[in-house]
Amino acid sequence: DAGVIQSPRHEVTEMGQEVTLRCKPISGHNSLFWYRQTMMRGLELLIYFNNNVPIDDSGMPEDRFSAKMPNASFSTLKIQPSEPRDSAVYFCASSLDRGREQFFGPGTRLTVL
Amino acid sequence: AQRVTQPEKLLSVFKGAPVELKCNYSYSGSPELFWYVQYSRQRLQLLLRHISRESIKGFTADLNKGETSFHLKKPFAQEEDSAMYYCALIYSGAGSYQLTFGKGTKLSVIP
Numbered sequence: 001d002a003g004v005i006q007s008p009r010h011e012v013t014e015m016g017q018e019v020t021l022r023c024k025p026i027s028g029h030n031s032l033f034w035y036r037q038t039m040m041r042g043l044e045l046l047i048y049f050n051n052n053v054p055i056d057d058s059g060m061p062e063d064r065f066s067a068k069m070p071n072a073s074f075s076t077l078k079i080q081p082s083e084p085r086d087s088a089v090y091f092c093a094s095s096l097d098r099g100r101e102q103f104f105g106p107g108t109r110l111t112v113l
Numbered sequence: 114a115q116r117v118t119q120p121e122k123l124l125s126v127f128k129g130a131p132v133e134l135k136c137n138y139s140y141s142g143s144p145e146l147f148w149y150v151q152y153s154r155q156r157l158q159l160l161l162r163h164i165s166r167e168s169i170k171g172f173t174a175d176l177n178k179g180e181t182s183f184h185l186k187k188p189f190a191q192e193e194d195s196a197m198y199y200c201a202l203i204y205s206g207a208g209s210y211q212l213t214f215g216k217g218t219k220l221s222v223i224p
Contacts, residue, residue, distance in 0.1 A: 093157075
């Protein structure tokens with residue numbers, strides 16, 4: 001298994017544009033997590049899914065952020081419209097069960113100009 | 114609310130010196146504690162978890178419920194230990210789930 005796959009690895013966009021980040025969890029894992037990493041705040045949990053259902057989105061900063069998991073092998077995190085303060089590294093992680101070890105993807109480095 | 118505190122953003126030690134990365138948590142239940150590590154240009158990965166009580170790469174961490182701490186220790190630091198370390202708390206029980214990461218400590222081992 002290639003592990004958790006994220007795309008793109010780097011994204012540079014202009015303020016106001018829509019950004020879509022993608023994640024493919026490890027096959028068989030039923031929990032998926034989206035995180036944001038910044039120097040100031042460290043690693044923040046944005047949202048997590050269990051069996052494709054969003055369980056807790058209290059970490060999503062604003063309505064500009066949305067996440068979906070249409071099936072067990074794919075999830076997206078969308079920012080619309082993007083702002084410079086959204087610049088960060090966004091990680092996706094999956095686990096066999098929400099209480100188990102999480103396996104992280106390589107992250108997407110987002111820069112909003 | 115649950116909280117994980119890593120008081121040091123940056124910790125520098127000389128090679129061969131002992132290392133202790135501090136982690137304190139606040140949670141009224143019985144959480145599970147983890148240490149994750151992120152080496153340069155690599156993915157965040159699990160280093161160890163308190164229930165396994167094992168030593169990984171020479172690192173150990175003991176859960177001290179009285180002091181609500183889960184400090185990561187290694188007797189002799191190596192250059193390859195230089196990385197970002199995150200302490201994490203998970204509580205997963207009937208009808209409840211809490212997941213919190215600390216803000217991380219960057220360990221720099223000086224040759």
